[in-house]
Amino acid sequence: MRYSAFNLIRHGLGNPLGWGPAWKPASLKPSYDAIIIGGGGHGLASAYYLAKNHGIRRVAVLERGWIGGGNTGRNTTIVRSNYFFGESARLYDHALKLYEGLSEDLNYNIMLSQRGVINIAHSEHEMELMTRSVNAMLLNGIDVELLDRKQLLAEVPLANDAPDARFPLHGGFVQRRGGVARHDAVAWGYARAASQLGVDIIQNCEVTGFIRDQNRITGLETTHGRVSAGVFGLAVAGHSSVMAAKAGFDLPLQSYALQAMVSEPLKPILHNVVMSGRTHAYVSQSDKGELVFGAGLDLYPSYAQRGNLPTAQEIIAGLLEIFPAFRRLKMLRQWAGIVDVCWDYSPIIGPAPVDGLYLNCGWGTGGFKAIPAGGWLLAHLLAHGKHDPLSAPFDLTRFQTGALIDEAAGAGIAH
Amino acid sequence: MLIIPCPWCGPRAEQEFHFAGEPKARPVPAEQVSDQTWAHYLYHRSNEKGAHRELWSHAHGCGRWFVMERDTHTHQILSTKAPA
Amino acid sequence: MTATRLAHGGNIDRQKPITFTWNGRVMTGFAGDTVASALLANGVRIIGRSFKYHRPRGIMAAGADEPNALVDLTHGVRHEPNARATTVLLEDGMQISVIQGWPNVDWDIFGVLDLFHRFLPAGFYYKSFFKPNWGFYENAIRRMAGLGRAKTSADRRKFDARVDHCDVLIIGGGMAGICAARAAISAGLNTILVEDRPHLGGRLNWCGRVIDGMPADQWAQQIASDLNCRVLTNAVAFGYYDHNLIGVMETVQTSDPDCGDARLWQIRARHVVLATGAFERPLLFADNDRPGVMLADAALCYVRHYGVLVGDRIVIATNNDSGYESAIGLAQAGAEVTVVDIRPIAGGIQQRAEMVGVRVLPSARVIKAIGRTAVTAVDIRTNRGSHIRIDADILASSGGWSPAVHLFSQSGGKLRWDDGTLTFVPDQSPQAVRVIGAANGTFDPAASMSEAIAAINAIAPEKVSWSLPALSQTEKSVAIEALWQDPDIIGRQWVDFQNDVTFKDIALAASENYVSVEHLKRYTTLGMATDQGKTSNVIGLAIMAQLTGREIPAVGTTTFRPPFVPVSLGAMAGSRFGPLHSPLHQLPAHQSHQKLGAEFREYGGWWRPAFYPRNSEDAFATIQREAKAVRAGVGLLDASSLGKIAVRGKDAAEFLNLIYYNELAKLKTGRLRYCFLLRETGVVYDDGVVARLADDHYLLSPSSSHTKGVLDQLELWHQTEYPSMQVSFHNLTSAYATISIAGPQSRTLLARMESGIDLSDQALPHMSLTHGTMMGHKVQLARVSFTGERAYELTMPAGQGRTFWEHLMNLGQDLGITPIGIESLSLLRAEKGYILIGTDTDGLTLPVDLGMAGPLTAKKVDFVGKRSLLTPDAMRPDRRQLIGLRPTDDQFVPAVGSHAILQVDGTRRSIGWITSSAFSPHLNHTICLAMIEGGRGLVEANAHVTIFDRGKTTTARAVEACFFDQQGVRLNG
Incomplete structure (x- = not known):
């Protein structure tokens, strides 16, 4: 059943429960052409593009819990492609462009809201670094604008401009195509579209082991039994190292809790997505009216999907320093996702050290914005066994050659 | 917020400490190891879910570094001891 | 309906009237009222409009579970856009108004949305x-959504925060909690009790029981007055964090306009006892959201605790015995009460209810609430299946109780479904926590008390020496009967009131395969409102189980996340606001700089003079003047923030040689060397001058913002990799002040200091140091230059920094001495091509990129980072290298961050960027430092590059990074 306003009215008048399942319940078959481990945004998008771009439809997505329940459903929903290095800019802009057509493509409203993503500079030095970044982006075809202090205040009138502000406003830059999207809808939209193309989405199915023939992965042990396939994709975000260990290798990753919080819903008070590198704070207001905010990682590795109080206080203090009006508001919910952080803060996309297995991991704090591209590129690898040019720089071998794509370093944040 | 038993000072609040990653044996002589071995030393981590060995310093205390074994899922601290 | 304030009873003080306004109308309540009880007593029925359909809503609960009664609250400087009326204590002068509803809450034009609910x-x-795109609709939808309207002015109130610890923290001051506290104190435990209401006692305040021969509320107050421990009331435990850290938010009643209205407590407890009670669940029937529909226990609470009888003719729908408790209390207060019980038979309490005039309809169900803006009647299906309608102004319901397991769940605790009580109850937790009373699913009072004692006995080294009070006899009870949703009922039935989630929505989710609990929540928004589903979670799960033919536990349980109730962001940040957010270091001579009119900026955590403008000088003119003064005469720079780390020990030389990029073991005593410290990845982490003071004694000068990091690195390497080496490190940065004296007249100035130090170039050549006495204090004098001029670094005890600074300024007046700031220094060093770490370098810069390749080949030991300089990428010939650029238009100063570009196949490709850029007053042209791919080759070729800045292009010539005095003669000038 296609989603449309017309059908919404038709069902409203007729059978309101007649839409049918968004994605079909499926049980695990003994073999597939391709299996994707992880039913988050990246995994579901991979399955969808495998079926759509490459015509491979005997595909299963195996999800340990419920689809979209990991970082896809826990992030702060920001989408942007304002990256410094060309490799990153091309990758994330590919994702953003796919996002721009995704509601139509999936026939599912993912509520892409291009409200503009603004980064604030709190010193002259930060302004210089932003100038460097803005020029890099412009040269890479990403449309961004540098803002002086006045322009910044016009965009973000609630930003703290008091004379004694701890972090004075010097300016900033904006990517107007950036914004937010509805995270759950991205997972569900891909699931529905993939399911319609024949993909089996198996929930509550945990992969407990890999079946190998010499250096090649040929099948999986799961809580739903054994299954074999030609190729396998791994898209399990924070748990990538855990799965890699089962397959017999390790990765240059460390898993951390990344916290996010929302305030109570409010009438519109903040238009853009605002980020302050100095305090690490980022905030936007959801369509429901909640301020959604977060900041840096918790300070030590964790697989516990819960936040820690000192970091939460730090995050809140950072936000309130930039938006002192928000000191009157209340925090409604606090949660955390487990993100796998790569040493250079860039993802790993490419073949694993074992044959037949391809990686999509290491997205760190930025996985949501990359979902369409992550899926697109993993699907390409699974279908062809080799890189799309977009994903080649993100191969695991970069750690041996030293050709890291270190965004934080490139943007002038010394390690 | 964790309570961390510093091997020298006893239990103290998390904020006094600084996490510095998994301890990795430095391959020596470094100049003679392969790029792959060096990359593993620099970047690859076991990243255990469960008992995880990690290096901490009591930065706002005695300043000493120590190895802590901590469950990364429950955040239970299993042991702390001086670095080998 | 007319709610009535009774003449007697309740925990309110009728001698203390409180005036407040509701939508501008002046009303009166009493001390002890909540905003909700006062509004009810004043006859307010419609408290707001629902989020989605804008249906009129009334007060439903009497505590943190209230879904409807969110109001806008202003009280002096305090403003809460979404205050929960049932938990805010009424104070004089409060202005309370609705947050939804236009033109007013009684006649809301958007109420028309309700007619379109089918769509x-x-x-x-x-x-x-999504056609044409979401943005087309979004702004209109955003305006419709949201709850309260936040104020946009800065809130500058002060919030403080407290920290405490204890043997046992008891959360919840109801019967179980106060018994546990009393027992814990008797067992000698250091105890803290936290209660979110203003009074201890919880339901004892309105349940009507008798304990130790006295009314339960009096008994509770007696126990409370006897509790010799820290008792926090008006304080809600909102978060259960790692290792038994509990976050508690205390409401602070204050008339001080500078003081925040909440205070965060972080309490670390050896043991936590949760006595958090339970929340009553409503029953479902058609139009169960009408104003006048409420929870049975809330109706009882209002009459007994606040002296407000919520209606005259009250129907109570129930599936368990506790509905009768409410019936009795309401009938005793004068209401005409009918109990509609789905069960054929109730417990012994039924008789007691009938004795006070309560009418009971057994095996009967409420199927619909009648009335649009207020309940006027109730439709009931009787035990014979016939439908009757009873006039009523209040329809209260009791669908059983859900333990408040939120904190337990946050502790990592697992829940277990209990078929007897139809609830999720606590099972196992990895933390030191025990759950007692209703929170544990123990609803019997005697059992609850025993649990409290048992919990304390299990953790106390001494036995509890307090004996349980005598409870009044309770009748035999009859078990609750499950009724989640009656399939025979037609019409809309609300599950989540605040988010307007009805039974049909859950059915839709089930039919569309959103069947796991998290999908249900997210798809329908069930339980995602500001009450976080306290009244709706279990019902929603049960309905999903019913619809999908599963057991309730198979649907799953929701993960409860902090906070238990919304908490003040201001209080969460505590004192970390403004200057206290992350305090800045000040220089020892800070006041001298202030007197000189310095413009201060932050540099790496230090608040330092950027430059010292005179009169109306702008920044550019000031910097040019200061820079010129240094090269013409003498300038003074406060360099006290520069790191000073002493490294001592037999193995100091060998150790530093392993750590630093440059050769340090062969450095002669009394000499200095400019060095890099690398990370193990080969990246330049820091630069600075290292001095050798003795064979076994070095002094490092890391950059101001890296001192701590360098010290950490030294300790890490020493303690983990080279522990057998005898070497130790001391951070002396804050013990000393350092003044940099630069310029051709610097030696003349220093000679006036009467130190006896031989200042000749033979005795004290460039890159050497000596010690002496000046102004009665020991000083260190080093010849080191950041400007290319003859320069000295004078280091004295920090307490003398100001005296020395002012003395030098006086001594140098006739030499044209000029204080200079960081920005001027930055210009001077750029003229010399000296790098600034973090400005000219970034997290990718290797020493070879900066033209310092020597040590890599010359130094034999395996220093930190060496191996990483040998990877294929580190040895690429086209790496970015530091060079100078001279713009063709030599008066034009390109922005730092401009890129150098190449045209490749019609597209522009960046080959690097400008890292420093300034107009040189000495050369009278612009100078730039830049990191450019294959830059040194470009310099050798004398090539031109294209500079790109936001669409505009200019050209520049690649030159050596050193623009000024390439021979370095001025170092001895």
Whole structure:
């Protein structure tokens, strides 16, 4: 059943429960052409593009819990492609462009809201670094604008401009195509579209082991039994190292809790997505009216999907320093996702050290914005066994050659 | 917020400490190891879910570094001891 | 309906009237009222409009579970856009108003949305609004959504925060909690009790029981007055964090306009006892959201605790015995009460209810609430299946109780479904926590008390020496009977009131395969409102189980996340606001700089003079003047923030040689060397001058913002990799002040200091140091230059920094001495091509990129980072290298961050960027430092590059990075 306003009215008048399942319940078959481990945004998008771009439809997505329940459903929903290095800019802009057509493509409203993503500079030095970044982006075809202090205040009138502000406003830059999207809808939209193309989405199915023939992965042990396939994709975000260990290798990753919080819903008070590198704070207001905010990682590795109080206080203090009006508001919910952080803060996309297995991991704090591209590129690898040019720089071998794509370093944040 | 038993000072609040990653044996002589071995030393981590060995310093205390074994899922601290 | 304030009873003080306004109308309540009880007593029925359909809503609960009664609250400087009326204590002068409803809450034009509810099912927005795109609709939808309106002015109130610890923290001051506290104190435990209401006692305040021969509320107050421990009331434990850290938010009643209205407590407890009670669940029937529909226990609470009888003719729908407790209390207060019980037979309490005039309809169900803006009647299906209508102004319901397991769940605790009580109850937790009383699913009072004692006995080294009070006899009870949703009922039935989630929405989610609990929540928004589903979670799960033919536990349990109730962001940040957010270091001579009119800026955590403008000088003119003064005469720079780390020990030389990029073991005593410290990845982490003071004694000068990091690195390497080496490190940065004296007249100035130090170039050549006495204090004098001029670094005890600074300024007046700031220094060093770490370098810069390749080949030991300089990428010939650029238009100063570009196949490709850029007053042209791919080759070729800045291009010539005095003669000038 296609989603449309017309059908919404038709069902409203007729059978309101007649839409049918968004994605079909499926049980695990003994073999597939391709299996994707992880039913988050990246995994579901991979399955969808495998079926759509490459015509491979005997595909299963195996999800340990419920689809979209990991970082896809826990992030702060920001989408942007304002990256410094060309490799990153091309990758994330590919994702953003796919996002721009995704509601139509999936026939599912993912509520892409291009409200503009603004980064604030709190010193002259930060302004210089932003100038460097803005020029890099412009040269890479990403449309961004540098803002002086006045322009910044016009965009973000609630930003703290008091004379004694701890972090004075010097300016900033904006990517107007950036914004937010509805995270759950991205997972569900891909699931529905993939399911319609024949993909089996198996929930509550945990992969407990890999079946190998010499250096090649040929099948999986799961809580739903054994299954074999030609190729396998791994898209399990924070748990990538855990799965890699089962397959017999390790990765240059460390898993951390990344916290996010929302305030109570409010009438519109903040238009853009605002980020302050100095305090690490980022905030936007959801369509429901909640301020959604977060900041840096918790300070030590964790697989516990819960936040820690000192970091939460730090995050809140950072936000309130930039938006002192928000000191009157209340925090409604606090949660955390487990993100796998790569040493250079860039993802790993490419073949694993074992044959037949391809990686999509290491997205760190930025996985949501990359979902369409992550899926697109993993699907390409699974279908062809080799890189799309977009994903080649993100191969695991970069750690041996030293050709890291270190965004934080490139943007002038010394390690 | 964790309570961390510093091997020298006893239990103290998390904020006094600084996490510095998994301890990795430095391959020596470094100049003679392969790029792959060096990359593993620099970047690859076991990243255990469960008992995880990690290096901490009591930065706002005695300043000493120590190895802590901590469950990364429950955040239970299993042991702390001086670095080998 | 007319709610009535009774003449007697309740924990309110009728001698203390309180005046407040509701939508501008002046009303009166009493001390002890909540905003909700006062509004009810004043006859307010419609408290707001619902989020989605704008249906009129009334007060439903009497505590943190209230879904409807969110109001806008202003009280002096305090403003809460979404205050929960049932938990805010009424104070004089409060201005309270509705947050939804236009033109007013009684006649809301958007109420028309309710007529279109058929077309607005759960998740309707996922199925529509994407043609042409979501942005087309979004702003209109945003304006419709949201609850209260936040104020946009800065809130500058002060919030403080407290920290405490204890043997046992008891959360919840109801019967179980106060018994546990009393027992814990008797067992000698250091105890803290936290209660979110203003009074201890919880339901004892309105349940009507008798304990130790006295009314339960009096008994509770007696125990409370006897509790010799820290008792926090008006304080809600909102978060259970790692290792038994509990976050508690205390409401602070204050008339001080500078003081925040909440205070965060972080309490670390050896043991936590949760006595958090339970929340009553409503029953479902058609139009169960009408104003006048409420929870049975809330109606009882209002009459007994606040002296407010909520209606005259009250119907109580129930599936368990506790509905009768409410019936009795309401009938005793004068209401005409009918109990509609789905069960054929109730417990012994039924008789007691009938004795006070309560009418009981057994095996009967409420199927519909009648009335649009207020309940006027109730439709009931009787035990014979016939439908009757009873006039009523209040329809209260009791669908059983759900333990408040939120904190337990946050502790990592697992829940277990209990079929007897039809609830999720606590099972196992990895933390030191025990759950007692209703929170544990123990609803019997005697059992609850025993649990409290047992919990304390299990953790106390001494036995509890307090004996349980005598409880009044309770009748035999009859078990609750499950009724989640009656399939025979037609009409809309609300599950989540605040988010307007109805039974149909859950049915839609089930039919669309959103069947796991998290999908249900997210798809329908069930339980995602500001009450976080306290009244709706279990019902929603049970309905999903019913619809999908599963057991309730198979649907799953929701993960409860902090905070238990919304908490003040201001209080969460505590004192970390403004200057206290992350305090800045000040220089020892800070006041001298202030007197000189310095413009201060932050540099790496230090608040330092950027430059010292005179009169109306702008920044550019000031910097040019200061820079010129240094090269013409003498300038003074406060360099006290520069790191000073002493490294001592037999193995100091060998150790530093392993750590630093440059050769340090062969450095002669009394000499200095400019060095890099690398990370193990080969990246330049820091630069600075290292001095050798003795064979076994070095002094490092890391950059101001890296001192701590360098010290950490030294300790780490020493303690983990080279522990057998005898070497130790001391951070002396804050013990000393350092003044940099630069310029051709610097030696003349220093000679006036009467130190006896031989200042000749033979005795004290460039890159050497000596010690002496000046102004009665020991000083260190080093010849080191950041400007290319003859320069000295004078280091004295920090306490003398100001005296020395002012003395030098006086001594140098006739030499044209000029204080200079960081920005001027930055210009001077750029003229010399000296780098600034973090400005000219970034997290990718290797020493070879900066033209310092020597040590890599010359130094034999395996220093930190060496191996990483040998990877294929580190040895690429086209790496970015530091060079100078001279713009063709030599008066034009390109922005730092401009890129150098190449045209490749018609597209522009960046080959690097400008890292420093300034107009040189000495050369009278612009100078730039830049990191450019294959830059040194470009310099050798004398090539031109294209400079790109936001669409505009200019050209520049690649030159050596050193623009000024390439031979370095001025170092000895």
